[in-house]
Amino acid sequence: DAGITQSPRYKITETGRQVTLMCHQTWSHSYMFWYRQDLGHGLRLIYYSAAADITDKGEVPDGYVVSRSKTENFPLTLESATRSQTSVYFCASAKGVNQPQHFGDGTRLSIL
Amino acid sequence: GQQVMQIPQYQHVQEGEDFTTYCNSSTTLSNIQWYKQRPGGHPVFLIQLVKSGEVKKQKRLTFQFGEAKKNSSLHITATQTTDVGTYFCAETSGTYKYIFGTGTRLKVLA
Numbered sequence: 502d503a504g505i506t507q508s509p510r511y512k513i514t515e516t517g518r519q520v521t522l523m524c525h526q527t528w529s530h531s532y533m534f535w536y537r538q539d540l541g542h543g544l545r546l547i548y549y550s551a552a553a554d555i556t557d558k559g560e561v562p563d564g565y566v567v568s569r570s571k572t573e574n575f576p577l578t579l580e581s582a583t584r585s586q587t588s589v590y591f592c593a594s595a596k597g598v599n600q601p602q603h604f605g606d607g608t609r610l611s612i613l
Numbered sequence: 614g615q616q617v618m619q620i621p622q623y624q625h626v627q628e629g630e631d632f633t634t635y636c637n638s639s640t641t642l643s644n645i646q647w648y649k650q651r652p653g654g655h656p657v658f659l660i661q662l663v664k665s666g667e668v669k670k671q672k673r674l675t676f677q678f679g680e681a682k683k684n685s686s687l688h689i690t691a692t693q694t695t696d697v698g699t700y701f702c703a704e705t706s707g708t709y710k711y712i713f714g715t716g717t718r719l720k721v722l723a
Binding site for chain 1: 643713
């Protein structure tokens with residue numbers, strides 16, 4: 502979907518570094534989400550947001566920080582990256598509660 | 614907490630055979646969504662079921678929601694190579710916190 506973009510698409514970094522993954526949507530959707538996808542675990546929710554300045558923890562929030570100062574942006578920061586955070590990260594947005602989610606193309610993050 | 618079990622984890626079928634994946638919950642679901650993720654791609658929304666016993670069709674795909682709203686299934690008739698991918702169910706239980714099943718990876722052998 503062209504309306505939601507993630508950057509970078511690929512990132513390699515070292516343990517202990519801070520990393521920020523960007524997510525931008527052009528639909529003005531209220532809800533935004535961050536997931537990580539690992540083999541055998543499907544999609545696990547990290548953080549979600551119902552509107553600007555409203556964020557909440559998902560299933561696996563430890564080690565991650567989010568912010569949402571503007572409706573269209575929802576960056577995810579790994580404050581001190583660990584190898585266990587190597588994963589594919591997807592950002593998604595939805596118009597409202599129980600509405601379909603629209604996913605970005607993902608960021609493949611490797612932490613050495 | 615909420616948990617959605619999806620079976621099978623993997624399925625290999627010959628092209629032309631049928632395929633079914635099941636999504637089960639121990640609690641009553643308010644609704645269920647289905648997504649497809651092609652290899653190397655991102656999840657794409659397929660359909661949402663809301664009513665007890667609901668059945669919806671999209672060409673060769675048939676989606677069902679159980680009478681007790683605790684399970685759902687996706688059935689593909691006469692699979693094609695374009696059906697390859699991972700199929701996920703997701704539930705929200707009336708909140709905006711989506712919980713995804715672990716997915717069923719479908720491989721279609723030509």
